[in-house]
Amino acid sequence: MPPFGVFASEFxxxxxxxxxxxxxxxxxxxxLGIAFAAIFGKIQPxxxxxxxxxxxxxxxxxxxxxxxxxxxxxxxxYMPPYLADWYRQAAALLG
Numbered sequence: 001m002p003p004f005g006v007f008a009s010e011f012x013x014x015x016x017x018x019x020x021x022x023x024x025x026x027x028x029x030x031x032l033g034i035a036f037a038a039i040f041g042k043i044q045p046x047x048x049x050x051x052x053x054x055x056x057x058x059x060x061x062x063x064x065x066x067x068x069x070x071x072x073x074x075x076x077x078y079m080p081p082y083l084a085d086w087y088r089q090a091a092a093l094l095g
Contacts, residue, residue, distance in 0.1 A: 010032060018025050075083075
């Protein structure tokens with residue numbers, strides 16, 4: 001899955017396979033799709049399944065989520081000039 005480090009290596013494998021062995025790319029994509037479906041099928045009940053724990057009246061785990069959403073909203077409305085310059089320099093380094 002994209003946010004994890006393994007995604008980068010899989011992406012590099014796929015792009016290399018597309019350039020070096022184009023005939024093997026569909027086989028690799030099908031195999032990766034099957035592997036993703038198998039992992040997702042096992043993780044889905046863990047993440048979204050029913051729990052036996054007692055729920056808190058106010059879920060404290062949502063505090064960081066809303067803090068980050070507030071930060072993203074603030075940066076979307078106003079970005080300090082030094083931060084915009086820093087992003088421009090980083091983009092220039094990448095090409």
